[in-house]
Amino acid sequence: MARIAGVNIPTNKRVVIALQYIHGIGAAKAEEITGKLGIQPERRVQDLTDQEVLQIRETIDAGYTVEGDLRRETAMNIKRLMDLACYRGLRHRKGLPVRGQRTHTNARTRKGKAKPIAGKKK
Incomplete structure (x- = not known):
């Protein structure tokens, strides 16, 4: 396994896919890196030379x-x-959606498990 940026890169995958295991490198940046270095994106990590891994x-x-x-x-x-206690900061602090999504219904991922409310039975 090649180790790049502190991450073990899988050897049996294509270079473009393997680079995406690094946090902060997606498909576009992986393509950009391989293009800049002249490495074919279809090549497998195990086929790379030590010099190419170093590059x-x-x-x-x-x-x-x-x-x-x-x-x-x-x-x-x-x-x-x-x-700063700006609106976005307050939403982060309260654990609510930050980007304007509705919260009356939905937003369960951000708000957590539903809390039962006493006296709501029919």
């Missing part, structure tokens, strides 16, 4: 925010919103 590792380290740094940046952005 991929250096490209990702130099030009992309991935894994721990990206998670930390996202958490800090949310924390900043919460500290």
Whole structure:
């Protein structure tokens, strides 16, 4: 298994698919990386040379925010919103949907399991 950005990349998958195992690299960025280095996207990770793996590792380290740094940046952005006490920050703090979705019904994923209310029986 090749190790890139602290993640074990599966060896039997295509390079473009395997790169997507890294948090912060999706399909578009994986295509961009392989295109920049001249690696065919259909090639398997096990067929890559050590030099190519090193090139991929250096490209990702130099030009992309991935894994721990990206998670930390996202958490800090949310924390900043919460500290500002703006609308989005308050929604994050209360655990409610942030982007304007309705909450009268639905939003169960964000709100958690339904809480029973006493005296609501017919």
